[in-house]
Amino acid sequence: MSPPHVVRLELDTFSGVDRPALARWFEALFTDLLVPLCPASLQELVSVARGYRPSDTTPWGPPGYARLLLSSGDFTLPSWQAALTELPSFLRVQLVQLDSQGLPLVDGGWCAEILLKDDPAFPHQVVVTASRSLFGGWISHAVQQEWLTMFRSGASLVRASGGWITLDHVGVRTAHEVAVGVGLDESLFMAAELARGAHWATLLGPRQVAALGGVQQVCATAPCYSVEDLGGGRILLQLTEHLDEVPPDALQKLTEFLGPVLH
Template sequence: MSTDLTLPRPVSPPHVVRLELDTFTAVDRPALATWFGAVFTDLLAPLCPASVEELVSVARDYMPSDTTPWGPPGYARLLLSSGDFTPSSWHAALTELPSFLRVQLVQLDFQGLPLVEDGWCAEILLKDDPAFPHQVVVTASRSLFGGWISHAVQQDWVSKFRSGASLLRASGGWITLDRVGVRTAHEVAVGVGLDESLFMAAELARGPHWATLLGPRQVAALGGVQEVCVTAPCRSVTDLGGGRLLLQLTEHLDDVPSQAVDALAKFLAPVLH
């Protein structure tokens, strides 16, 4: 029986590009900091209409008020999880690499507040704790790409995903178009909670996606590297080493037929909740 990936209705079209990597292994933190910085610089910063330097300059000269607490009306705000973003605070955050680090670009409305409806946001998040050592999530509003995610941009995301997967020795991960939420479409469809998914991430994939990273235990459960490379119903399968395989379902992130997702879900059934 194939996995039912139907989401509760009604739903909006996927409007966020989402990249996630999960791992339980110890990580070279200086190398992770370098990679984390590159993800922001190469993937997120170019999406903002203003440059980082301009955002920092405006924020430095801006005086918050009760009516416009975040920034100038109609502008954007760049924040670290610890507060305002400055080049020095960003450098310090990467040097120290705290266990929880979020960098967020947020569009502001005419009152200088975060624009919730029809607005855009892009962020990269690192969570590091003893129970679940590393989880990296990168998201960006689809509207930031002007309605079309070019092949070059798409490959930039895949490149960072591949290097991050190798660096983190990831147990799993994916890139997909998402509707925003901590659970994947598959987890929502089958009623699996986030905690259960995270603690089983080394053994069970968190769903079929446009780009799906299979960790060593998942690959072994599917018959091994050679078997998956030959039989996976995907456009391409890339061996990242260490028993990790990256499955790319179709050529373009914007073109993923439901039949292709169903076929991948059927193939991954032994390692899905």
């Protein structure tokens, strides 16, 4: 089996989004977290989904993309604010390594992606993924802490009902969802009540924390390296010190602990 190759951060929420604040968060995410991973000599390819209209057959995926090529200098707060204003329901930004002709390098290249799904008819999602090869195959403790910092601030900003950071190659569904056969739509609509699995970093929302006995109970008994009360009934569980060192027994203990709020 190939080693996990994607770092994935996801926040799920049912609350309205403060778009100016979200634009500032996206700008910080890009400039502080993703740009340092990109070789300075490469330009970025940005793909933005425009004209997305949900339907019964394509509730999550847009029917097409309009591609927009920008240099890193165009990733400013005004550009993020404009994008969020012009694209009220769907925003997708992809960075991929370009070859000498300025075309996406498919084989042996790297990629990172920011995805915002924000349609009133569906649960909102904020997803950030980055290829492990961006980190040279090893993710330093300092970089892990930067992802956690961005995760905390994003969770508070969108008043997240749940979320996670993991190192895997499962896809849009979590390893737990795949194992128990739960579909993505069901998981998202139940995200306020049920966690989407046990991960290296697991954000428990207010309803999940309450179902596990409350803030004090979770903070005192969660079998994790770090347990952090973020306020508002939200708790961040960090399973182990290092993202790429998660023993199966540690994951199993956390899964058992989260049993009452898992599918």
